[in-house]
Amino acid sequence: MKVSLNQKILSRNEECAKKNKAFFKENNVFCLNVISSPGSGKTTTISRTIKDLGDQIRIGVVEGDIKTDTDAQKIRDAGGEAVQIETHGACHLSAEQVYNAIKALNAEKMDVVIIENVGNLVCPSAFDLGEAARVILLSVPEGDDKPIKYPGTFAEADTVLINKIDLMDYIDFNLERVLADIRVVNPDVDIFQVSATTGEGMDTWYDWLMDKKNKG
């Protein structure tokens, strides 16, 4: 019974994800779904991206959190437009919540929509939101064993950002191991080493984003 209900929830989500995908395609909007543990730097990465690319492209953000709208506020402070979804306990965003949010955001006017999922490295990866690409963040302080411990999440990524590389000097983190372990489950994924705080490496991420957006 548990399985059949989960299948029902997933299949309802899948239907709505298709609707989102059609909306993005129709309006020529490139959509990213950003997933990570709490505190990996999703909001900081998105804010910096808006500051640095905001004069070239119009970026809208859908923020997902259990509680508070502080992340949407941060995006607005960075000059972006944002709609906050408070999930009130739910551990992931659903395609239906995103559908309502992109309507509220007037996403048809955007070039890029970035969905910041609820901070959780497990559950969000099971829910397609209709995105064109999925971005997984892994921050250096989380440790180099995360790709082997959460293989399903890394297997579904289109790109992985290894964030907070400015902290590499203070933390025992085997970068070679991380790169190798990600490639075991996802051989062709694009991986970038960045610090959203200092800006280091962010240009490689921007090049990827602009290239993917232009290709649609």
Place this chain on the structure above:
Amino acid sequence: MKVSLNQKILSRNEECAKKNKAFFKENNVFCLNVISSPGSGKTTTISRTIKDLGDQIRIGVVEGDIKTDTDAQKIRDAGGEAVQIETHGACHLSAEQVYNAIKALNAEKMDVVIIENVGNLVCPSAFDLGEAARVILLSVPEGDDKPIKYPGTFAEADTVLINKIDLMDYIDFNLERVLADIRVVNPDVDIFQVSATTGEGMDTWYDWLMDKKNKG
């Protein structure tokens, strides 16, 4: 239908949690359920605790991970006894999984059983495992906004360890804000500032643990 099924799952879990609680009481075992984001330092904290207290008390560990038994190996390397649960995708431990694990661990011979839950700051907090106390870890690099963004998890804590305080010099982290925000949802919780890597502050945690254990 979703709600009633979730209630069924939770009520089945509750029944099994009672069985675990009775087992721990009968055998005079003090049980902790340790919850945090991925990479907050749960395994390092438990390993150091075993190294430092292992000559005074016998500690057994139940490890929960989506995949791999690397954490159980680390516990054994630290001199502890451990049983690994691989959840194969599930985002939290259930009381039933723990029941099977404590049997395999011969937990009746232990003074303390520490359950390291799946790395996830959301879902595990809804599942009682029969523990005597719940420990939430928050690491400095995750940021000072986590208590307001995950209030339900912090509300259920008996103690909070603020870990990786050795990184405080390199990260913008408002400790006063964190302490105040935790107290809003959980006024009487015990909070300790530690570094499981350097050992700083760990004695305060050990005092708490030994005191609670002795009181049963």
